[in-house]
Amino acid sequence: MSTPRAFVAGLVHETNSFSPIPTNLQSFAAETVHGAGAPYRPVAIDTMGYGQFATLCQAQGIEVRAGLYALAAPSAPLQARDHAAFRAEILDDLRRALPVDRVFLFMHGAQIAQGCDDVEGDLVEAVRAVVGPQVPIALELDLHGNLTARMIENATFVVACLEYPHTDYPERTQHVYTLLDRAARGEIRPLTLAWRIPLLGIFRTTEGPMQAFVETLRRAQAEPGMLTISAFHGFPLGDTVHTSASLIVTAERDHAADAQAIGERLSGAFIDAALRAPRPGSxxxxxxxxxxxxxxxxxxxxxxxxxxxxxxxxxxxxxxxxxxxxxxxxxxxxxxxxxxxxxxxxxxxxxxxxxxxxxxxxxxxxxxxxxxxxxxxxxxxxxxxxxxxxxxxxxxxxxxxxxxxxxxxxxxxxxxxxxxxxxxxxxxxxxxxxxxxxxxxxxxxxxxxxxxxxxxxxxDSPGSLCLDPRRIPYRQLRRPIYPLDTGFMPMATPLGQFDPRRADS
Ligand SMILES: [Zn+2]
Structure with a gap:
């Protein structure tokens, strides 16, 4: 391809299975941009990573084709027909934008629709089917995402913000831009490993053990051969089989053994920090x-x-x-x-x-x-x-x-x-x-x-964002999980691995 061309889309919703607030197309109305697969143009609303990524591309002479951007405040699972409409619009936008040599999806990671408990994994799988195995796809998420194997198998990069409060989105979007650009140029050959960490909690990174853990993670990400590392805290109020913390490491393929060792070490450090993190009072x-x-x-x-x-x-x-x-x-x-x-x-x-x-x-x-x-x-x-x-x-x-x-x-x-x-x-x-x-x-x-x-x-006041998992009426959550099951100590287990043969084919 002569001129590099990016496709950008965003569908952002943190879904609380126990929220009394219903979610439909109208919930997204104030923050919806219909890109229609046409050249990207800035808009007056704050489109977060979506707009930043497009602007970074344009500054480097990369053509940007815009897909749908839609964000709603957190609430209950999205109605099935509205989910289908968003999904179809993004895929239509993408088909109009072809050919593209890179795809950037800005999402949350804990979105649930009626009949679909992994909206992100479902969308990135459909996008992969359209663009084929060679085009790098990045999925930028909130650290409160519940990571799934489907996301990892279909995205080249899955990257979360590292801080809660999420003050580092600009830094992470810049980071994702660089990764995608290098992958599109064929400079890097990424391999991804991930671990499920069976624990629930809400952890601030501004103090204490979790602040120290994020510093450790940033140092590990700078080690030779490492490309990007994220620690997902998970969203405890999303009631799915995927709900939990997780850790993901993407490295150069010839550093697979290092990635494995670093991932295991960081998973242990993450568990240690989570168990020592302060929990809010009554x-x-x-x-x-x-x-x-x-x-x-x-x-x-x-x-x-x-x-x-x-x-x-x-x-x-x-x-x-x-x-x-x-x-x-x-x-x-x-x-x-x-x-x-x-x-x-x-x-x-x-x-x-x-x-x-x-x-x-x-x-x-x-x-x-x-x-x-x-x-x-x-x-x-x-x-x-x-x-x-x-x-x-x-x-x-x-x-x-x-x-x-x-x-x-x-x-x-x-x-x-x-x-x-x-x-x-x-x-x-x-x-x-x-x-x-x-x-x-x-x-x-x-x-x-x-x-x-x-x-x-x-x-930890009463309400639909109760932070004590023992008071949340789960139906789908995979057990055992900390701190719900007494006597259970969390251990990291492999969640999945990106198939390296696909990128070679
Ligand atoms: Zn969040």
Missing amino acids: VDEAFDEALACDRWPVVMADSGDNPGGGCAGDSTWLLQELLQRRVERAAFGMLWDPVAVDFAHRAGAGAQLRLRIGGKVSEMSGPPLDVDAEVMCVRSDVRQARFGQGEPMDPIGRSAWLRVQGVDVVLASERTQVWEPRCFTEHGIDLSASRLVVVKSSTHFVNGFKGVAGHVVFC
């Missing part, structure tokens, strides 16, 4: 810790109701706790309640209202609270910076700041996690004067609240 433990701390503001994660993990974002458990404990100078956000937001907007700033807030979507939301509220501020234009970095591009919809019994409560009409302080400060709330700020997020807020939070507390 509601009582979290509040006791937060109220005993004098480094204000203490920022507390309402992990169990994180919209970023498929939750409704309207649970009232921790707001009730704030009100019952009569915590003064507290802030709470964002409660997803379009109806209450509408009432606040109609009433306007300064109004006093008797209002029912939160607790509407499912039994995991807790009871609605009937409160006397003062409307402090209403807005329709507040946006947040995703992962707490870059320009604020993610809208929170219509929003309102209510004061309820001395607590500053932010309500929003869009269901979204708290990435950073703007959802409070844009309304005029001074967080430096707050004692305790409760945010609906698990970990991603940590980056955005750097320099704001005096101390951070993680609370």
Whole structure:
């Protein structure tokens, strides 16, 4: 082929099998770009790795043909007919784009559709069937993906971000760009090995044993012959037979023995770090810790109701706790309640209202609270910076700041996690004067609240993102798995190997 030509597509959804929020085409509407297999053109929304990869290619004179990009906030499994429509659109786009000498797919790794528990593996297999065995394909994923043999057998490279919060996507996309370019030029002959690591958990990489493990992984990736290494934490709320942590090593083919040794060593280090990683406290433990701390503001994660993990974002458990404990100078956000937001907007700033807030979507939301509220501020234009970095591009919809019994409560009409302080400060709330700020997020807020939070507390609150696997009603999960099965210690087992003969054929 004369001019190199890339095909790029993205379908991104982290699926929570236990989420009360249904998922269909409409869930993706705000972040959908129909590429139609035509030359890539930048768009106004943040398309993450999809847009970055295309831009990197164009800067190097590589022609880019654009496939569908569609992202939805985490929620329940996608309806079967909508999954079929997305899949068909991407494959049609690809056929229009042919011939291509490289393919980049930006996905999550934990997407489930009705009738398909491995959306990524299914798509990359179909893409492989279209492009044939020679064209390198890269699949860039979230480290919360549940890795499958089908992904590895069909993609040349499967690469996850390494950090949680996911602050390293730009770095990883650049890394994937380089790998794909070298493979397309025939400079490297990759071989992939992977291990399933039967454990469940949510692990921050900003501190402690998991931070040290990521440093170890980065050093191993720089060793001779290694091309790329990723550690998948897995997504515990996706109920599939693939759900677990995993480790994947891609190396030059003549370094297979080194890759095997490095993979086994890293799998052991990953297990060791996961077993020693801190786990979030109960509601009582979290509040006791937060109220005993004098480094204000203490920022507390309402992990169990994180919209970023498929939750409704309207649970009232921790707001009730704030009100019952009569915590003064507290802030709470964002409660997803379009109806209450509408009432606040109609009433306007300064109004006093008797209002029912939160607790509407499912039994995991807790009871609605009937409160006397003062409307402090209403807005329709507040946006947040995703992962707490870059320009604020993610809208929170219509929003309102209510004061309820001395607590500053932010309500929003869009269901979204708290990435950073703007959802409070844009309304005029001074967080430096707050004692305790409760945010609906698990970990991603940590980056955005750097320099704001005096101390951070993680609370395993009730909800559909419960972090204690013993309280999750699994049906598909493969057992035994840590920490669900008492007395079981996780050991890495081979997950699969890319068939080297195919690339030789
Ligand atoms: Zn993630």
